[in-house]
Amino acid sequence: MFPPTPGPMDRPPLQHPPPTPNPNQKIRDKILVTVRVRPLSSREIAQNDTSAWECVDDRSIIHRPPASMLPERSPHHHPKSYVFDHVFGPDSVTLQVYERGAKDVALSALSGINATIFAYGQTSSGKTYTMRGITENAVRDMYAFMEKHSERDFVIKISAIEIYNEVVRDLLNTDASSGPLRLLDDPERGTRIEKLVEDVVRDSQHLQKILSVIEAQRQVGETQLNETSSRSHQIIRLTVESFPKDVGDGTLVKSLIASLNLVDLAGSERVSQTQAEGTRLKEGCHINRSLLTLTTIIRKLSQGRVKTGHLPYRDSKLTRILQNSLGGNARTAIICTMSPAQAHVEQSRNTLFFATQAKEVTNTAQVNMVVSDKDMVKLLQKEVARLEAELKVPTAANIGSDYLELRTLLRDRDAEIERLRAEVKQLHYQKDLAQSQLEELRKRYAEEREGQHVNMDSPASPDTDMVICTGSTSDVEVTPKQRSPSKSRQSTMRQSSATSMMLIQEIRKLEQMQDALGEDANRALQALQKEVECLRLAQADMNHGAASTIAKLQDEIKTLKTTDGKEEGIITSSSCRFQDMGNVNSCDADTTIATLEEKLQCVQKSIDNMVLSSNCLAENTYVDNVKSMDCKRSSSPRPICRSLEYENDENSPPIDENLCTPSQRHLQLSSKQNTCDLSSKENTAHKRNNSVDIKKMQSMFKTAAEENIRSIRAYVMELKEKVAKLQYQKQLLVCQVLELESNAACAEEEEDDDDFDDTEPEYIEDEEADTVRMDNEEAPSAIVPTTPSVGQSIVDWKLLFQKERMQIAQLWDLCQVSIIHRSQFYLAFKGDPADQVYMEVELRRLAWLQEHFDAASSGNVHEREEEGETTTLEASMRAIKKERETLAKRMRTNLNEDEREEIYHKWGVYTGGKQRKMQVAYKVWTDPHDEVHIQDSAELVAKVMGFWNPDKEASKEMFELAFAPPSSKKPWLQVGWNNILNNFNALNI
Numbered sequence: 001m002f003p004p005t006p007g008p009m010d011r012p013p014l015q016h017p018p019p020t021p022n023p024n025q026k027i028r029d030k031i032l033v034t035v036r037v038r039p040l041s042s043r044e045i046a047q048n049d050t051s052a053w054e055c056v057d058d059r060s061i062i063h064r065p066p067a068s069m070l071p072e073r074s075p076h077h078h079p080k081s082y083v084f085d086h087v088f089g090p091d092s093v094t095l096q097v098y099e100r101g102a103k104d105v106a107l108s109a110l111s112g113i114n115a116t117i118f119a120y121g122q123t124s125s126g127k128t129y130t131m132r133g134i135t136e137n138a139v140r141d142m143y144a145f146m147e148k149h150s151e152r153d154f155v156i157k158i159s160a161i162e163i164y165n166e167v168v169r170d171l172l173n174t175d176a177s178s179g180p181l182r183l184l185d186d187p188e189r190g191t192r193i194e195k196l197v198e199d200v201v202r203d204s205q206h207l208q209k210i211l212s213v214i215e216a217q218r219q220v221g222e223t224q225l226n227e228t229s230s231r232s233h234q235i236i237r238l239t240v241e242s243f244p245k246d247v248g249d250g251t252l253v254k255s256l257i258a259s260l261n262l263v264d265l266a267g268s269e270r271v272s273q274t275q276a277e278g279t280r281l282k283e284g285c286h287i288n289r290s291l292l293t294l295t296t297i298i299r300k301l302s303q304g305r306v307k308t309g310h311l312p313y314r315d316s317k318l319t320r321i322l323q324n325s326l327g328g329n330a331r332t333a334i335i336c337t338m339s340p341a342q343a344h345v346e347q348s349r350n351t352l353f354f355a356t357q358a359k360e361v362t363n364t365a366q367v368n369m370v371v372s373d374k375d376m377v378k379l380l381q382k383e384v385a386r387l388e389a390e391l392k393v394p395t396a397a398n399i400g401s402d403y404l405e406l407r408t409l410l411r412d413r414d415a416e417i418e419r420l421r422a423e424v425k426q427l428h429y430q431k432d433l434a435q436s437q438l439e440e441l442r443k444r445y446a447e448e449r450e451g452q453h454v455n456m457d458s459p460a461s462p463d464t465d466m467v468i469c470t471g472s473t474s475d476v477e478v479t480p481k482q483r484s485p486s487k488s489r490q491s492t493m494r495q496s497s498a499t500s501m502m503l504i505q506e507i508r509k510l511e512q513m514q515d516a517l518g519e520d521a522n523r524a525l526q527a528l529q530k531e532v533e534c535l536r537l538a539q540a541d542m543n544h545g546a547a548s549t550i551a552k553l554q555d556e557i558k559t560l561k562t563t564d565g566k567e568e569g570i571i572t573s574s575s576c577r578f579q580d581m582g583n584v585n586s587c588d589a590d591t592t593i594a595t596l597e598e599k600l601q602c603v604q605k606s607i608d609n610m611v612l613s614s615n616c617l618a619e620n621t622y623v624d625n626v627k628s629m630d631c632k633r634s635s636s637p638r639p640i641c642r643s644l645e646y647e648n649d650e651n652s653p654p655i656d657e658n659l660c661t662p663s664q665r666h667l668q669l670s671s672k673q674n675t676c677d678l679s680s681k682e683n684t685a686h687k688r689n690n691s692v693d694i695k696k697m698q699s700m701f702k703t704a705a706e707e708n709i710r711s712i713r714a715y716v717m718e719l720k721e722k723v724a725k726l727q728y729q730k731q732l733l734v735c736q737v738l739e740l741e742s743n744a745a746c747a748e749e750e751e752d753d754d755d756f757d758d759t760e761p762e763y764i765e766d767e768e769a770d771t772v773r774m775d776n777e778e779a780p781s782a783i784v785p786t787t788p789s790v791g792q793s794i795v796d797w798k799l800l801f802q803k804e805r806m807q808i809a810q811l812w813d814l815c816q817v818s819i820i821h822r823s824q825f826y827l828a829f830k831g832d833p834a835d836q837v838y839m840e841v842e843l844r845r846l847a848w849l850q851e852h853f854d855a856a857s858s859g860n861v862h863e864r865e866e867e868g869e870t871t872t873l874e875a876s877m878r879a880i881k882k883e884r885e886t887l888a889k890r891m892r893t894n895l896n897e898d899e900r901e902e903i904y905h906k907w908g909v910y911t912g913g914k915q916r917k918m919q920v921a922y923k924v925w926t927d928p929h930d931e932v933h934i935q936d937s938a939e940l941v942a943k944v945m946g947f948w949n950p951d952k953e954a955s956k957e958m959f960e961l962a963f964a965p966p967s968s969k970k971p972w973l974q975v976g977w978n979n980i981l982n983n984f985n986a987l988n989i
């Protein structure tokens with residue numbers, strides 16, 4: 001098996017960085033681009049051709065045609081200067097080219113960094129000539145380096161391929177019947193070439209011998225420009241693995257591994273220029289296909305379209321194999337060769353144009369390290385032990401700080417509930433007090449009335465008398481008097497009655513107010529109790545989830561132990577996720593503690609306000625009651641003033657003058673007059689203060705209660721988010737363990753079976769797959785989603801969410817996923833942090849589905865068929881067709897004429913045309929790259945199928961329930977999250 005360029009990690013990440021090299025080191029550097037101009041060839045000289053290029057200095061070159069060829073009108077011709085990392089003139093020797101344009105890059109492979117050196121240029125420009133020299137020098141220096149570094153053991157393997165007419169041929173396999181080689185997609189490691197011979201190099205002489213075999217095997221042919229023109233792209237791959245001789249304790253890195261690709265491309269000229277026909281013409285077309293793809297990718301990369309645009313790596317064999325070297329995990333050097341001849345100026349310009357773009361491309365190389373599973377198991381065990389310790393003894397410095405915070409908060413909430421209970425009790429007490437005062441007042445009034453009746457001499461004047469009816473809405477009734485007392489007695493009675501009535505009203509107000517306040521307090525109490533319940537649940541979830549994860553990790557480690565020491569995996573130095581998570585946790589905990597402290601202070605303030613308000617209220621109410629009683633006894637004007645205050649109070653029921661008896665009106669009037677007469681400056685101030693205080697207190701109490709509930713809610717939201725984040729972390733851990741497990745299983749399979757034909761279902765032949773896929777930067781992330789750190793900001797999450805959503809949309813399209821599912825999913829997940837889990841699972845599910853379809857198309861479907869699953873891309877396409885037909889039918893039944901017309905207009909369907917509904921149905925969900933189109937499609941499908949109301953949030957729960965395994969009957973209803981979810985469910989996540 002041809003080894004892929006060592007690449008993305010296929011092992012769980014390290015918790016601690018290995019001692020050397022720095023695992024976080026990512027080398028971001030631009031492609032090193034140099035230009036080499038060869039001397040005029042004997043053929044060119046014979047044709048009286050002249051040199052048209054001048055190397056101005058060692059970095060720039062300009063076109064300097066003979067004076068006779070300059071246009072007449074521009075005697076002061078200012079030629080364009082092309083600048084590169086280095087320009088080598090016709091006199092330069094290959095050693096110079098190697099030293100300045102390739103050596104550094106080539107020797108990177110010895111330090112575990114992938115490297116690629118290309119020669120690009122038209123036919124006969126000196127590519128093969130230059131690459132031969134570069135290879136010789138590189139091999140010599142590599143051996144010199146190895147001799148110098150005796151502290152390490154080096155193993156070099158060599159393989160070589162030729163891509164001729166888009167067919168890959170093994171240059172080290174002399175068996176003529178071996179046939180073309182297939183390219184396989186490894187989701188973790190990129191493209192592999194199946195069954196390619198890889199020889200272990202014994203020493204430098206052995207290597208030289210192998211190189212000459214490769215040379216002899218290469219396809220050459222005569223063109224108009226070169227008698228021995230290389231008609232193919234040739235790639236020699238040297239894979240270097242180095243092991244430290246002394247492996248110290250705690251060193252996780254077992255070895256460093258990297259590849260050096262030495263690439264001699266076929267000529268970049270246009271077919272017409274070589275006057276090719278027949279075989280040469282066909283060759284030219286294929287060569288151009290690979291080179292065209294190469295130049296397209298370079299152009300796009302140079303324009304910085306790594307993240308946004310589609311990069312067509314998969315359009316040619318050459319770019320698929322060299323994907324890592326073009327904007328990926330490798331250091332790359334390109335040597336552009338050109339002829340100086342005037343006859344080739346146009347081609348030379350093209351070469352320089354390509355070189356100019358290439359120098360803008362940036363790669364991100366990493367050190368590729370191999371870690372043994374044995375060490376990884378140890379590492380995981382440590383991690384489990386650490387997590388267990390944290391669970392048992394939570395401290396503020398670890399994940400248990402959340403647990404502590406929760407407990408503290410629960411305690412605070414309990415205390416708060418107690419306080420509120422006490423307040424409610426106090427209010428009830430005051431209410432009872434007011435009631436008993438009322439009773440007392442009624443009693444006194446009754447007694448007084450009895451006394452008045454006994455002392456009455458004569459019948460009543462035309463005035464009225466009052467009767468108090470308890471429990472009714474009109475406690476004070478005015479009835480015609482039967483007998484009139486003397487004038488003075490009448491006046492005393494009137495005054496006494498008015499006073500009593502006012503007091504009664506006042507007490508009623510107090511009662512109402514107390515009731516209202518009691519309700520508020522009860523409501524606040526209930527809200528608090530609910531929130532506390534939520535907090536308890538969150539805490540329980542957290543404990544339960546963490547414990548389950550640890551249990552599961554232990555299980556996985558046990559399983560892994562069985563493969564102990566057998567497998568090895570390559571990891572890159574890109575991350576150290578466990579550690580990162582730990583760091584982030586503690587950072588997160590710090591900020592969280594600070595935020596929580598603030599929040600708690602805020603809650604405390606609210607509680608203080610509340611207590612203060614209720615205390616003030618209790619005090620003032622009590623004082624007012626007592627004062628009212630005193631006033632009544634001493635006939636002081638104060639009660640009348642208080643009564644009038646309530647009359648003026650917005651909250652007190654208005655008295656309709658028209659409904660009043662004359663006596664009532666008189667009473668109101670006389671009260672008002674009395675107020676005017678009796679109110680002193682001091683009294684007025686006091687009244688106003690009292691009035692304001694009570695209103696203020698009421699609103700303070702309300703505000704405090706509301707603020708309190710708000711802050712608790714905010715806190716609970718924050719906690720929920722935290723729980724979601726923790727769950728996400730746990731899932732990552734689980735995924736890593738699952739990946740480790742699956743890699744271990746694959747490695748075991750590989751070891752057990754020498755014949756690659758029947759094994760390796762994970763590598764997918766992709767001859768026919770001309771579908772659009774994620775590329776370099778995007779492809780791995782589509783399959784293994786990017787891992788956001790826990791401390792990732794909302795903005796980061798939003799960006800990641802957008803990216804993942806587009807990736808999902810594109811994978812939906814590739815896998816022909818149900819348009820109903822797409823619409824439901826798209827509308828349900830809008831970027832809430834808690835959506836992260838769903839997005840991850842959907843991405844993984846789709847990656848799995850895509851692999852499954854690819855495997856099916858290449859004939860590797862036996863596994864699935866054994867399981868009784870017959871999902872194929874064709875079945876999914878048929879299902880979508882049915883869905884579209886249903887959609888068209890439902891448009892007739894579920895939409896009215898106007899709505900349909902609007903849709904035709906929006907979707908560009910000619911309103912006078914036929915089968916308009918069907919036309920619309922076939923327009924939705926057709927462009928996975930256009931966000932507006934996706935949004936419109938989702939809304940249309942949802943509306944027509946009747947599962948979405950724009951005013952309501954779409955339910956996310958359905959995605960947990962609906963992910964049953966896909967079946968041949970209704971694949972669009974069953975979308976197969978089960979594999980992943982089962983794993984997660986088993987782990988209580």
Ligand SMILES: Nc1ncnc2c1ncn2[C@@H]1O[C@H](COP(=O)(O)OP(=O)(O)OP(=O)(O)O)[C@@H](O)[C@H]1O
Pocket residue numbers: 037038039041121122123124125126127128129130226228229230231265266267337
């Ligand atoms: N820098 C140089 N100095 C001297 N001779 C050179 C130089 N470069 C190339 N040549 C000669 O030019 C001829 C063509 O070179 P070469 O075969 O390397 O071209 P090429 O670009 O590989 O062509 P093709 O694409 O057709 O394979 C050869 O005879 C080679 O020896």
